[in-house]
Amino acid sequence: MTDIKLFHRPLIEKNNCGRNNFNDEVAEKVLAFHRTLPGYKPTPLAQLPALAKRCGVAGLYVKDESKRFGLNAFKGLGGSWCLANLIAKKIGLQSIDFHELCAPESLKRLGKNTFITATDGNHGMGIAWTAQQLQQNCVVYLPKGSTEERVERIRRVGATAEVTDMNYDQTVEYAQSLAAKNGWEFVQDTDRPGYTEIPTLIMQGYLTMAREAVDELKDKGLKPTHVFLQAGVGSMAGSIASYLASVYEDDMPVFVIVEADAADCIHKTMECGDGTVHVAQGDLATMMAGLACGIPSMTGLRILEGVAENFATITDRAAARGMRMLGNPLEGDDRVISGESGAAGFGAFIELTLEEENLNLRKAAGLDENSVVLCFSTEGDTDKAHYRKVVWQGVPPSA
Ligand SMILES: Cc1ncc(COP(=O)(O)O)c(C=O)c1O
DSSP, X not given: OOSEEEEEOOOSSOOXXXXXXXSHHHHHHHXXXXXXXXXXXXXXXXXXXXXXXXXXXXXXXXXXXXXSTTTTBTTHHHHHHHHHXXXXXXXXXXXXXXXXXXXXHHHHHHOOOEEEEXXXXXXXXXXHHHHHHTTOEEEEEEOXXXXXXXXXXXXXXXXXXXXXXXXXXXXXXXXXXXXXXXXXXXXXXXXXTTBOHHHHHHHHHTHXXXXXXXXXXXXXXXXXXXXXXXXXXXXXXXXXXXXXXXXXXXXXXXXXXXXXXXXXXXXXXXXXXXXXXXXXXXXXXXXXXXXXXXXXXXXXXXXXXXXXXXXXXXXXXXXXXXHHHHHSOOTTSOOOOOOTTTXXXXXXXXXXXXXXXXXXXXXXXXXXXTOEEEEEEOBSOSSHHHHHHHHTTOSSOOO
């Protein structure tokens, strides 16, 4: 049984969707803000030349977001940029600078506000961490099945965190209803009809990781030909794809969007192709907790429709294989600790290039000996016990 499905459709007309919000000028501003945050430094761009050779491509690079602000995931980039903008607007600050936001006078003017969100863990952690830095209250709801470790991590940065008995999408609705009831600020990383400003800010925050990767590749005289982006609701994939499409313009990379097979809303929507948005229903049972989302972000979806040609889904086995391979590199390659959702894009690349049965899919995606591949490992071992289960105990086993 194959561990990857890939829907390829030639891009007839590239659109400019999102280009006003996710371009280099915006990325520059976002990066300038992130530089003012405590503990900021660019995350490593791991190089895997030996594996690239084995996989038959010219270069393989993995952006390691486990090193982001000590948060073990990229999501704090979005939460911090969003909260900083909301707060600056509230107290009338012109610039978005962490030190200014934290100045005693700013905090006095701001008073205490409560921010609420729903999360698989990483987004909530980013919001809770930023709220703590800015001395604000934070309430976080996680969907059923969330592990105690993820809940505890959020509580440790001062937030109230509870697990619901609902799936991710229902938990988002619940958090939104509580916000309306209590007059709290709902800060969600996916849009809903009439709710796009905050998710757009969060998506802009993600640009820092792409901007750092572009800069580092440029220093090496390189540009990516292929970019693998994992998607839950598709906010991250949409913002990064839009940004890279604007940076590289006519020489835009090929994008491969990767979802968990149990939460394949974007894949199904694209495959169907008649404009109907498909929703993945039920428990969305996958170990890729960050990708277990049934309703796509419309902002993300519209962007991906106009720039991406490849929409993949992978099994948990493929993600597990990605985690193991990144954690146990070939000689001379960099090591990356990558969690279940973090390894999904890389896992898809491995299935496409190392499995003979996927030769046609590899060809459809245009992967060959000239390809320079960029993956984003968007989280580290955010669930340490489960990471060990996957990497040490081989659960789930590879095919
Ligand atoms: C580690 C990780 N990677 C990728 C994603 C996907 O991001 P999005 O929901 O914006 O598609 C998430 C979402 O929570 C995540 O936690």
